[in-house]
């Protein structure tokens with residue numbers, strides 16, 4: 001187990017790549033802090049990794065919200081006292097190709113991932 005004793009915080013962990021990383025990290029022995037906006041799907045992933053034996057904290061949070069990020073970090077530090085691995089994975093896939101005539105389809109994903117990356121690293 002390569003991540004035994006490590007604490008990993010993964011944003012956007014309720015499906016897709018975030019969920020896959022949470023499961024992979026749990027199999028390698030990491031303790032996990034997971035977030036996404038949708039509570040039900042997040043709790044399902046938390047149950048999956050818990051069944052693998054991993055300690056897990058699931059915090060519903062929108063990474064665009066400074067208040068949510070502060071709460072996420074505070075709860076994570078309260079539970080584990082540190083973060084060893086930070087995976088800023090949360091992003092919004094528009095499902096469409098970027099288009100110069102639809103600027104918001106390009107702006108929202110980069111705003112979500114870049115802003116949350118900056119906030120979590122500096123918070």
Ligand SMILES: NC(=O)c1ccc[n+]([C@@H]2O[C@H](COP(=O)([O-])OP(=O)(O)OC[C@H]3O[C@@H](n4cnc5c(N)ncnc54)[C@H](OP(=O)(O)O)[C@@H]3O)[C@@H](O)[C@H]2O)c1
Nearest residue numbers: 012013014015016017018036037038061062063089090091
């Ligand atoms: N899949 C690919 O082929 C691919 C390729 C290159 C890069 N990527 C990048 O890899 C990352 C994950 O991609 P994916 O395909 O796994 O995405 P996905 O299936 O759409 O999953 C996105 C995850 O992020 C969460 N999320 C979205 N907006 C959020 C927000 N504002 N706050 C908190 N959580 C949020 C979603 O849950 P909620 O909606 O419940 O919040 C979900 O858990 C993205 O950054 C994407 O740009 C993916």
